Amino acid sequence: NSTVSQGTALSDICSTETYELADINWDDLGFGLVPTDYMYVTKCSKNGKFSKGDLQRFGNIELSPSSGVLNYGQGLFEGLKAYRKQDGSILLFRPEENALRMRTGAERMCMPAPTVEQFVEAVKMTVLANKRWVPPPGKGSLYIRPLLMGSGAVLGLAPAPEYTFLIYVSPVGNYFKEGLAPINLVVENEFHRATPGGTGGIKTIGNYASVLKAQSAAKAKGYSDVLYLDSVHKKYLEEVSSCNVFVVKGTTISTPAIKGTILPGITRKSIIDVACNLGFQVEERLVSVDELLDADEVFCTGTAVVVSPVGSITYLGERVSYGKTGVGAVSQQLFSSLTSLQMGLAEDKLGWTVEL
Ligand code: COI
Numbered sequence: 001n002s003t004v005s006q007g008t009a010l011s012d013i014c015s016t017e018t019y020e021l022a023d024i025n026w027d028d029l030g031f032g033l034v035p036t037d038y039m040y041v042t043k044c045s046k047n048g049k050f051s052k053g054d055l056q057r058f059g060n061i062e063l064s065p066s067s068g069v070l071n072y073g074q075g076l077f078e079g080l081k082a083y084r085k086q087d088g089s090i091l092l093f094r095p096e097e098n099a100l101r102m103r104t105g106a107e108r109m110c111m112p113a114p115t116v117e118q119f120v121e122a123v124k125m126t127v128l129a130n131k132r133w134v135p136p137p138g139k140g141s142l143y144i145r146p147l148l149m150g151s152g153a154v155l156g157l158a159p160a161p162e163y164t165f166l167i168y169v170s171p172v173g174n175y176f177k178e179g180l181a182p183i184n185l186v187v188e189n190e191f192h193r194a195t196p197g198g199t200g201g202i203k204t205i206g207n208y209a210s211v212l213k214a215q216s217a218a219k220a221k222g223y224s225d226v227l228y229l230d231s232v233h234k235k236y237l238e239e240v241s242s243c244n245v246f247v248v249k250g251t252t253i254s255t256p257a258i259k260g261t262i263l264p265g266i267t268r269k270s271i272i273d274v275a276c277n278l279g280f281q282v283e284e285r286l287v288s289v290d291e292l293l294d295a296d297e298v299f300c301t302g303t304a305v306v307v308s309p310v311g312s313i314t315y316l317g318e319r320v321s322y323g324k325t326g327v328g329a330v331s332q333q334l335f336s337s338l339t340s341l342q343m344g345l346a347e348d349k350l351g352w353t354v355e356l
Contacts, residue, residue: 019088022132022171026139029173031304038129040122040167042114043151050114050165053122055129058168068150068160075149075205076105079303080266081141081172082127082356084134085344090127090142090356093342095120097266102148105202110159111148119146124356126167131356133171137343140173143304175242175304176224180335182311182323183224183300185240187289188214189316192231193238194261200238201260211241227313229289230261237287243302244268245310247287247295248330254291257284267301267338270352274337280330292320297328299335307335 024034035058042053068074078098083091099119106113114122123144127134134142146167150160176183191214193207194200200207214226227245228238237245237256244265246255253275258264272282292298298310309331312321322328327335340346344353 019084020132021136024171026135026171029135029140029171030177031143031172031175032170034133034170034172036130036133036169036171038126039169040126040129041164042122042166043162043164044112046112046152046159046161046163048112050112050118050163053118053165055125061164061166063151064153066153066155068152068154069205071154072150072157073204073206073209074109074111074160075147076102076109076111076203077148077205078102078144078146078203080123080144080146081303081342082134082144082169083141083343084137086137089344090131090134091342091344092123092127092144092354092356094266094270094352095123095354097269098123098146101203101264101266102146105204106148108199108202109204111150112163113148114165120354122146122165122167124354126169128356130169133169135171135173140171141342142169143172144169172304175302175306176308178224180309180327182309182327184222184312185225185227185298185310185314186218186221186223187292187313187315188218188226188228189234190214191228193228193241195231196260198261201258201262201264203263207263208241215241223314235288237289237292238262240300243300243305243308245287246271246299246301247291248297248299248328249291249295251279252281252283253330254283254285254287256287265302267303267306270338271301271307271334273350274341275334278333278337289315295320295322297322297330299328299331307331307338309335 038055039058042050044050099116103113151164152160152162218226230236300308309327
């Protein structure tokens with residue numbers, strides 16, 4: 001496209017633009033790892049700063065058996081997505097928010113963290129190096145997984161002497177096997193995801209290992225996932241294993257307030273703004289489990305799940321169903337508004353997208 005003849009409309013240039021794609025079945029994407037070409041890696045010492053880093057072929061990494069991450073769980077992860085636009089260009093969604101969240105988590109986990117600029121540059125580099133893996137429009141997205149870990153060796157309990165910041169990517173489709181169909185949740189009564197003063201509010205790896213038992217038991221009974229209650233009163237909604245939760249009643253949308261035990265989701269934050277702009281009243285507060293009984297709709301939000309409608313919730317053996325005619329109107333409207341922005345189909349008045 002270096003020369004464009006007179007009279008060529010911009011739409012012609014865009015529509016004739018071609019891009020190379022990896023040779024996979026793009027209609028078959030779920031949320032599983034598809035190994036890609038490159039990963040980004042940089043390291044630093046305990047009190048150091050991360051060097052510029054470089055791209056390496058995607059593959060296994062070497063870690064000391066005594067590394068901080070393997071022995072004491074000193075690790076964080078992030079998740080964000082890149083979407084392909086019709087013209088072949090690629091859009092990231094609020095990557096600086098992930099960078100900031102990683103910095104907050106790193107502070108809590110006694111780890112050095114990349115600067116916001118370094119994080120965003122590294123994400124861009126990794127996506128561009130793997131651009132043939134960004135699905136065509138409408139077929140999914142490229143999931144970007146930044147990791148920060150104590151890679152140095154420790155034996156006594158202490159912060160590791162060396163840290164690795166790594167980013168890998170994988171093309172993905174829908175997170176839940178239900179696709180966009182409503183999911184069925186069960187309220188967990190025995191286990192809790194987080195406690196006040198703990199690490200529930202950051203994206204540390206241990207928060208995810210600790211929900212596997214309840215999640216596996218729920219899946220074995222046919223549920224899609226588990227909805228957690230607060231560990232003090234055992235009464236207020238917290239979050240699902242992998243996403244935040246919202247309850248709709250009329251034109252009011254409520255979601256559990258961020259208070260240290262709930263992950264401050266970037267999709268959560270974006271949906272709150274999108275919903276306010278659409279005229280809904282959004283409340284961040286304590287949401288009692290009893291409110292599920294007379295809610296009109298319930299939905300979950302997260303980078304991986306996007307906006308996922310909830311079809312039923314079972315609590316103490318009682319099942320409440322929502323949206324008997326399929327996806328609720330509010331969940332559908334919010335899903336469409338958010339994904340249009342993320343995919344570059346709607347004007348981005350808020351400056352949330354970053355084009356590559
Ligand atoms: C995400 O939504 O990006 C997450 O980190 C959740 C993860 C369990 C897939």
